[in-house]
Amino acid sequence: MRSSLTRRACAAALLLASTLSPAVATAAARPADPAQPTARAAHARLLGEKTVPYKLDFQGTTVGGLSGIDRDPCTGEYVFISDDRGYTQPARFYTAKLDVDAGGVHAVDFTGTHSFRRPDGSPYPSPALDDGNAVDPEEIRVDPVACDYWWGQEGDRPKTAGPPVIQPSIRFASPSSGAYLGELPLPGNYAITADRGPRRNQAIEALTFEARGRVLTSAIEGPLLQDGPEPTTEHGALVRVTKQRRDGSVLGQFAYPLEKIFAVNDPNSPWGPDTGVPSILAFPDDPDRYLVLERTWVAGAGYKVRLFEATTRGATDVKDLDSLATDGEAVKPMRKKLVADFHDLGLSTVDNTEGMTWGPYLGRGERALILVSDDNFAEDAVTQLVALGIR
Incomplete structure (x- = not known):
């Protein structure tokens, strides 16, 4: 059981720290300096991995579809978001204790779960109801200021006429109950319209706070x-990455260069390739x-x-560009460097990894990075926790 007093005290301390450290927000809002050198590229090594049992039952729910993870600084526990839209159980999150150190991931012990709630207190309905109020949860972050949960859902662009359009959103929820606490205004180009905005299943999947919680960065999974x-x-392709203040005002929007598809799709498959940015994490x-x-x-x-590893430093601010395809000839995208290809890490399997967060400091300039894969509630997939050492 969480202590509300402890959480409030922690939040107050974090708020005081952010008040005393305005330089971070100023740095995020300042114009990029193309002449500033890039920091040394990060290096990754595998610490270990752990698999959560398939369809693990926890407090009457099915653990699966874990597409986001973050650490709660007020409790020391971790929070996962399930991308179950309500087909198995209502949209929800889980809390857990993770035993992670330089030797790997030793244990994953779930401690709680709650459904996300609508403003009226009810859980979000299944998309099968077609009432336009369903959600597609994809990412979760703990607010460093108040320790509330901010979660992104990518809405729905229906494949056919008839079902309602569900707009993507970033909402805030109570960690103790899942109660609705508010919503962040999004940039206009994040909206789904007939011929503009995110593609189906390629809207908001990635969120991250900078350390003091004054700036939230989000990324669209694929090109608008x-x-x-x-x-x-x-x-x-180019996908948009947006920095916003907590009131929703846009500090800047940048073009991130997404890699090309790595192999030819099986022509006999009914499914085409799927690629995108499922998670972003600030240093x-x-x-x-x-x-x-x-x-x-x-x-x-x-x-x-x-x-x-990528940086917005030196990249063109594209928030006022209507189209990166027609107006973006002079756009300078975010610079990036490869940190790790998972096929080179020695993992037991490479699966549908979608979430990541910082873990404990390991000493000598190294910190754990913890990643989780979404098994899509499929028996031939896996819920895999991977720990990397990042230096």
């Missing part, structure tokens, strides 16, 4: 309709520097998961 075609084996000491996760699935070839 107006920003050009999806990646192919011949070319990549604690640099509000312009991020780890970016790219996850690709190709029929007949499986998954390719890569971790990149």
